[in-house]
Amino acid sequence: MKVLIIGSGVAGTCLAHRFLAKGIDFKIIDKGINQSTKVAGGIINPLVFRRMTLSWRAEEFMPVADAFYQELGKKFNTTFQYPLAIRRLFASEQEAGYWLKKQALPHYCDFMALQTEADVNFPIPQNTFGTGLVKGASHVDAASYYATQRNWFLEQVLLESEELDYANIDPVNATYKREVYDYIIFAEGKDGKANPWFGHLPLQQTKGEVLTIHAPSISQEESLNRKCFLLPIGNGLFKAGSNYEWDTDNVIPTETARALIEENIASVTNAPYEVVDHVAGVRPTVLDRRPLMGKHAEFPKLVIANGLGAKGYMMAPLLMQELTDYLAEGKPLHPESDIARFNK
Ligand SMILES: Cc1cc2nc3c(=O)[nH]c(=O)nc-3n(C[C@H](O)[C@H](O)[C@H](O)COP(=O)(O)OP(=O)(O)OC[C@H]3O[C@@H](n4cnc5c(N)ncnc54)[C@H](O)[C@@H]3O)c2cc1C
Structure with a gap:
């Protein structure tokens, strides 16, 4: 499987690490202007204080996030x-x-x-x-996480610093600049609002x-x-x-x-x-405070990994594991994350 990931925020980089662990061939492109992952508080808080409720799926997200950032820290010989x-x-x-x-x-x-x-x-x-x-x-130290990940993927020649021109994508065959992929995954954060294939979603x-x-x-x-x-x-x-x-x-x-x-x-x-x-x-x-994950209904080689909202650091490690399992093994996405919820 060969995948192109657009975006090296916490969504794109968590996904890339999941792909590395599974031996999936991928390349990331990112324009180098990050306006969310880099400036975030990076707080991983399981509670919503207003009504004193648990944050959505907190019990599942928390242990996976802890394991992910701790292991990543060991791999990079630092603490995130x-x-x-x-x-x-x-x-x-x-x-x-x-x-x-x-x-x-x-x-x-x-x-x-x-x-x-x-x-x-x-x-x-x-x-x-x-x-x-x-x-x-x-x-999570957001600035350090972002800089370390971006630099490392650049050094590994797994990330190219460039702005994606949508006109260079063939949505049927998932080609970008004549390179053929099994999937093109858009982890574009707030810029995904302008995406020609996923821009209809309520981002x-x-x-x-x-x-x-x-x-x-x-x-x-x-x-x-x-x-x-x-x-x-x-x-x-x-x-x-x-x-x-x-x-x-x-x-x-x-x-x-x-x-x-x-x-x-x-x-x-x-x-x-x-x-x-x-x-x-x-x-x-x-709008419904749930992530936007899944394949485009008409062009199934185009995939979205977005909508991480105000809790991206908590949710990304598990969500990107789920997306990897979905694409590589056909396991279903969590129904509340799956963009199929908007097909009704
Ligand atoms: C002020 C603030 C505080 C926050 N505090 C917290 C917090 O305490 N805890 C928490 O968990 N979350 C927090 N968040 C939320 C968290 O930052 C987001 O959920 C998360 O960063 C979203 O990550 P992302 O990878 O989806 O998007 P981004 O970080 O925006 O990454 C998207 C990347 O895609 C690239 N890109 C987009 N379009 C293109 C293109 N056409 N070509 C090439 N590259 C492209 C961009 O350059 C960018 O680097 C906060 C956010 C903000 C703004």
């Missing part, structure tokens, strides 16, 4: 993934109640620590409804911005979370974010977003800080 103690400052009585109700339930107890007196009385002025500690969360471009702040008096031991995350990244630095701006495809950092994130930082700390960096990116989100 770090354990992360996320402390949620409850936003309401109701949220605190959800935590108490769910913390000991099967499934939830793997990801929610039983609340202690110390959690209830966590000593900061912003603590009004108590706090809870998430278990099993982590974060959205959702801008988000992230500040890096220097706040040496805040503990680096935990990631405080309410309205925003404060992700400790060492040397007194934290990433802080993020916001959601729908249907926006530009990566220009704005004063409005900065003001909003700074307002949200005040909901977790009063500590002084200095903003040292401010970046923006665009998430490839989907």
Whole structure:
């Protein structure tokens, strides 16, 4: 099997590693402008705090993601993934109640620590409804992951830095510049909205911005979370974010977003800080919040691997394993990821 992958974000590179493991022949092309994988927080969090529910398929995604990033770290003689103690400052009585109700339930107890007196009385002025500690969360160093993967695939001559011109693809025979492939897989992130074969799918471009702040008096031991995350990244630095701006495809950092994130930082700390960096990116989100995976109905040699939304780092390792098994062994995709759901 010979495959062309378009895109070297977390989707394309996870897929490429799955192909390497299976001995599948592939080439990646990527235009070298990444606006999501590179700037992400990289947080792998199994919970959705609003209703205190488990994130979709979290129990399946989490162990596969841990194994993937840990093994990749060993292979590259570095660390990509770090354990992360996320402390949620409850936003309401109701949220605190959800935590108490769910913390000991099967499934939830793997990801929610039983609340202690110390959690209830966590000593900061912003603590009004108590706090809870998430278990099993982590974060991937997004910039390092992206740069290391891109450079390595370039060195292996498995990645070419170029922009795909759709006009060079024959969708029936899956040829690109006269080279014949069994499949051409589009892992284009937010740029997939312009794809001539998959552009009809409900992919959205959702801008988000992230500040890096220097706040040496805040503990680096935990990631405080309410309205925003404060992700400790060492040397007194934290990433802080993020916001959601729908249907926006530009990566220009704005004063409005900065003001909003700074307002949200005040909901977790009063500590002084200095903003040292401010970046923006665009998430490839989907209306029904599920990934976009599978073959084109009319041109089955064209395949999509997109729609990873706000949780690409958590989902990509398992989703790309599933896509590999689907293409190589004919195993079915998860029905909620499969783009066949839009054929009805
Ligand atoms: C501000 C922000 C914060 C985030 N925080 C988190 C987080 O904490 N945790 C988490 O799990 N996720 C987070 N995400 C989401 C995560 O970043 C995405 O889910 C993920 O990066 C999507 O990866 P991707 O490979 O699908 O797309 P991308 O990373 O966008 O990669 C697509 C690649 O395809 C290439 N490409 C596209 N079209 C072409 C073409 N025609 N020719 C050649 N190359 C092409 C692009 O150059 C790009 O490199 C965040 C995202 C943002 C923006």
